[in-house]
Amino acid sequence: MSDREPEDRYDLSSRRKSFLGLTKESALKGLFGGNAFVSIVVLGLITFFLFKEGFGFFGQYREDLTIYRKSGLEYVELMREEQNALSALNRYLNSIRTLQSEQLTESGLEFSDVKAVLRKDEDFFYDFEDLAFPLREHILEASEVVATARDSYEEMLDLQEHRQNLINAGRQSEANSFEITEIDLGQMFELVKSKEGDFNAINRHLEEEIPALLERAPIYDDPDLNSRMNRFKELATLFLSEIPVYEERIVLWNREDAISIGESFTSFIFGKKWVTNSSIQNWYGIVPLFSGSLLVAMIAMFFAVPFGVGAAVYVNQVARPLEQNLIKPFIEFISAIPSVVIGFFGIAVFGTLIRNMSGWDSMEWVNFFPLSERLTGFTAGCLLALMAIPTIFTLAEDALNNVPIAFKEASMALGSTKLQTIIRIIVPTALSGIISAVLLGFGRVIGETMVVLLCAGNRIEIPQFTEGIGVFFEPVHTMTGIIAQELGEVVNGSLHYRALFVVGLTLFLISLLINYFAQKIVLKFQISRG
């Protein structure tokens, strides 16, 4: 339309021309408005789509958990807990034996002599190991039955759905052509349930044998070994006292208990396991990923806040103009380094550097050094700090810049030094801006993908916060990392696919929340410049 208009903008008559009843003005307005409308719809669509795909998860997860319960897998897993406790005991016992053999080797004994000493009380160790055997067999058998039942049940559901689709598509004859064997989960479970007596018998056997066996526990000359053996006895007694608890749990467990949508929600939010591709049961609990993200972000902020804010104060208040003009663009320039390049640097150089440094003699006083892993939360956190610094620096510098010069002058006139002015007047005045800068830096760190995917080590486990500082040097997995790693291999519409969408949705909400608070803080504590 506009092409036909003469270019002369002083031609007043051109305004009157119209096309399809639209003047040029309203057509243009329509064009701009239309674009704005499309943009807003598109951005709204993103939000809607995330929510739609995400919320589908909870219903599906509930069905999945229901099958887990109905098929009796949950029942078997309850029994397995006892087996795990027993295995843990066995591992502890073996560690004593390993320690003993190490001690003997160190004391200069020949290999054959070491073996002879060890053989003296090997009966005790082997007998204890054998005790775990019947329990393991029992659980293995039960687990196989219920897992098979569950698999065939899911297969049946798939076939039923397929048939229903065919019927809906009007292909009745085709739908009738294949047969679906009905699977009764209850019946299969009865097979397992009927053997509950066996389980109890195994427990009675354990209750009888373990105390008898503990009587025969070897006594060592070495006090360390002895105290460990005593500890083992304590643990074993504790295990014995817990056997009734395990039994009671199985009795209390009810196959008919329905799983509510709230339960599927809480098992996602508070779930401590993220397990995919498991033959028993897939778990989608966000806690390990969330805590990993948080851990990495904490490390990053630990470095980024002092350096970012410190640099901002320095550049804004202390540096000479020439320094200012050089440093500011340079730090802005850091934000231009693509994250994948930083991640690559972490893999190629920084991770190795950290591990090598942890092996230095001067670092021996740190009890968890030297590190065995190259890629840990610490590696990723340090690199992320470098990415957060430009964000924090730029915004904090802006905030400092906005402090009225009169504040500074008044303070200096009262005789305070420059440092006193900065600490008592300028930083407190700009504090709201600095806090929002830190928040936005945090948002950037939490949402960063490539660095954590490449450098955080990608081990899906909740970090061991009980280990003190050592927790920062563990490999972790993050929310962004898990999406990047697993999205490529999921089936459209599957539970796993939707679980990743919920993780994405969580990230989306976290970043919105951070942005929202950052803006609120700035507005609320804005200084009046009268």
Place this chain on the structure above:
Amino acid sequence: METALLGTPTRAKSIERIVFWLFRLATYFVLLCAAAIFADIFYKGGKTVFQSAFPFVNVAFLTESPQTLHVFEHAGQKYELSDSAFRIFKEEQGVSIVSETYAYSGGGIWPCIVGTVLLVVGAMLIALTLGVLSAIFLSEYSRPGKTLNAVRLSILNLAGVPSIVFGIFGMGMFVLAFGWNVSLIAGWFTLAFMVLPIVISASEESMRAIPQGLRDASLALGATKWTSIRTNVLPYAMPGILTSSIIGVARVAGETAPIMFTAAYALRDQLPWQGLERWYDFFFQGVMALPYHIYVVSAKIPQNEYTSRMQYGTAFVFLFIVAGITLISILLRIRMRKKYRW
């Protein structure tokens, strides 16, 4: 106070000096860290990209496709040949040669450069059209009020959403729901929507910064709304729009997460314009891209000296492109700021 006048520093003064030195150290430490990354990549990458003999640039690296590298010894000489050269060599010699192979370590990165350029151009075309026109509407035509504020706030908030969220959205929407599969067009839209909030809010900001007096004066002279926008708003807002779009380009070129599932292939033999059956197949093909290539060669294959060459070379080229774009935007902004002041 007397001592201060005599030139002996007071306690407060000495503390101040120490603290200022700490600030200074913190600042320069940050600069040093960044410089170390640049230096490492430019030094080691430079070895791959440049060479000492004419034409000084490693042309093969920039113009060939990634290939498997064959390392072998033949007739007492050590050879390192990429797959295609290795086959020709074998035929020429007429012997079977046992070689050690290293995936992705031979050849060059030409398809990745092409893919990245295509992705950036397409995505920015979509984002700028939608974004700038929307910004004109929001800043010039829309009526101020609660709705406008809400729209502005939500656009601003979306600008801070992590790129992987746009990636998972693009995967669910374009790749799966629309059935576009992993393709250029899915990547374009994903990247475009990722930068759209940035483009809109930055463009609108630069338009709103223009004093109302300019518009009023133009309208008072009898100009129509559009004329006054065209002659009195857009020319002065141009620097701001330009800077924001260049920042957008750097962001689009630099992000990996959104294209991982929507547009990028780890390896593709053909260049985008080769082997097309119908003209529109061009849009529905995946491409290789520099950032994804770096990810693949640094995370998915075993590390050794041969892959390290490829990694650093790719990182060098990629960093060079992105940093170059950003540098232009920073310089442009400094120049433009000096040009217009009110």
